[in-house]
Amino acid sequence: MRPVTIDPALNAGLTAPRAAARGPDLSEPGLRRSKRLAFLLTILGRRLPDSWVWRLIRRWEGGSATSATLRQVLWERNRVVAGAFSYGSLLYPTRHLREGLVIGRYVSLAQTAFWSFNHPTDRISSSPAFYEEGEYGRFTNLPEPHPRLEVGHDAWIGDYVVITPRCRRIGIGAVVGAGAVVTRDVPDYAVVIGAPARVIRHRFPEELRARLLASRWWELSPDDLRPWRAALARPAEDAASLRALDEIAALVRARTKDAASA
Numbered sequence: 001m002r003p004v005t006i007d008p009a010l011n012a013g014l015t016a017p018r019a020a021a022r023g024p025d026l027s028e029p030g031l032r033r034s035k036r037l038a039f040l041l042t043i044l045g046r047r048l049p050d051s052w053v054w055r056l057i058r059r060w061e062g063g064s065a066t067s068a069t070l071r072q073v074l075w076e077r078n079r080v081v082a083g084a085f086s087y088g089s090l091l092y093p094t095r096h097l098r099e100g101l102v103i104g105r106y107v108s109l110a111q112t113a114f115w116s117f118n119h120p121t122d123r124i125s126s127s128p129a130f131y132e133e134g135e136y137g138r139f140t141n142l143p144e145p146h147p148r149l150e151v152g153h154d155a156w157i158g159d160y161v162v163i164t165p166r167c168r169r170i171g172i173g174a175v176v177g178a179g180a181v182v183t184r185d186v187p188d189y190a191v192v193i194g195a196p197a198r199v200i201r202h203r204f205p206e207e208l209r210a211r212l213l214a215s216r217w218w219e220l221s222p223d224d225l226r227p228w229r230a231a232l233a234r235p236a237e238d239a240a241s242l243r244a245l246d247e248i249a250a251l252v253r254a255r256t257k258d259a260a261s262a
């Protein structure tokens with residue numbers, strides 16, 4: 001059986017600092033790495049314009065959700081750890097260092113979802129013209145406390161969401177409604193809306209939430225999950241979905257055991 005190559009640090013809550021120290025796992029089955037693009041980046045480096053990198057990622061690696069190169073670039077330029085099969089706004093390389101941002105697997109981020117740091121508010125000026133020493137706008141000398149954010153696996157973050165530095169964790173399977181201003185941590189499988197964002201409900205009853213978390217289904221690739229594709233797209237409380245979840249959980253356990261004994 002194929003060994004599990006997923007970084008376990010990306011798969012549990014409250015492990016973001018470890019993942020952030022090691023970077024993403026680029027050998028993940030299901031991520032695509034184009035040798036042509038790697039070659040171009042090696043010889044041209046930053047001279048290859050970002051717009052070209054994007055175009056080639058789409059053409060040669062299937063887009064942001066499956067691109068290994070994108071994850072490498074995000075790590076090298078921004079110190080962002082981006083899990084496999086996630087896509088959206090926080091997966092675009094920027095000029096800013098974003099050390100401490102760890103995005104789980106299968107995360108859906110709207111193109112207009114934002115997360116950033118605070119400018120200092122207790123000084124004569126809040127402008128980086130005074131607290132930044134390096135290249136203007138690069139923000140390598142972030143004000144303390146250094147912002148960190150872990151976005152849990154399979155979270156969905158809607159359009160025009162702003163996540164402020166006080167929020168350190170968006171939970172696994174959480175939903176952040178359009179236009180929310182998220183100032184606090186969001187629990188696993190919670191739905192939050194508004195400014196400041198408040199929990200309006202959980203997606204599932206407590207017992208099912210626990211079952212989903214225990215299954216760790218997100219550790220598998222879309223290819224691995226193909227036999228259960230239809231069940232994953234049905235309401236989670238259907239009997240067939242629950243059966244599928246048990247089968248998936250058994251596969252994850254078997255893979256984890258194989259990896260431990262390898």
Ligand SMILES: CC(C)(COP(=O)(O)OP(=O)(O)OC[C@H]1O[C@@H](n2cnc3c(N)ncnc32)[C@H](O)[C@@H]1OP(=O)(O)O)[C@@H](O)C(=O)NCCC(=O)NCCS
Nearest residue numbers: 108109110111157158159175176177178179180191193194
């Ligand atoms: C949060 C969300 C998922 C909730 O969907 P839902 O469970 O179907 O909720 P409903 O539409 O039934 O609304 C329930 C209540 O919450 C309110 N509400 C829903 N979404 C809201 C939001 N984003 N901000 C403020 N209030 C919201 C509704 O007005 C309604 O209030 P009421 O009961 O007083 O009338 C959805 O409204 C949303 O924001 N989706 C994000 C869409 C998006 O950004 N897509 C980008 C694709 S990546």
